[in-house]
Amino acid sequence: MPPDSPKLRSNDAVEAAITHVLTAEVEARDAVARARSEAAAIAEQAREAARRLGVHTDGRIHAVRAGFDASATAEVAALEAQAAALGAAHDLTPAEVSRVERAVAALASAMTGGRS
Numbered sequence: 313m314p315p316d317s318p319k320l321r322s323n324d325a326v327e328a329a330i331t332h333v334l335t336a337e338v339e340a341r342d343a344v345a346r347a348r349s350e351a352a353a354i355a356e357q358a359r360e361a362a363r364r365l366g367v368h369t370d371g372r373i374h375a376v377r378a379g380f381d382a383s384a385t386a387e388v389a390a391l392e393a394q395a396a397a398l399g400a401a402h403d404l405t406p407a408e409v410s411r412v413e414r415a416v417a418a419l420a421s422a423m424t425g426g427r428s
Contacts, residue, residue, distance in 0.1 A: 404412070
């Protein structure tokens with residue numbers, strides 16, 4: 313068969329097409345493998361970012377709770393001190409006794425319509 317016969321040219325075209333398909337298949341497999349690798353790297357980066365965010369959030373929650381506990385403890389101590397001060401006996405001065413007596417007399421007068 314002469315080198316430029318239609319049958320030989322047809323076989324060359326088939327061989328070239330098969331080679332092209334096989335090359336495209338290898339390239340496609342390589343592209344899929346690269347895409348899987350890139351997807352795995354992206355997923356790991358996302359997991360690491362989520363872990364860092366979780367650690368940061370836990371730290372902030374701890375700080376807020378500690379601040380609240382300290383504030384609540386201080387406020388309770390202040391209220392207890394105030395309650396202790398209010399519960400302490402207070403000796404009235406003569407001026408305070410006179411003022412209370414006048415207030416009692418005014419209240420009695422108002423309640424009885426001015427009759428003693």
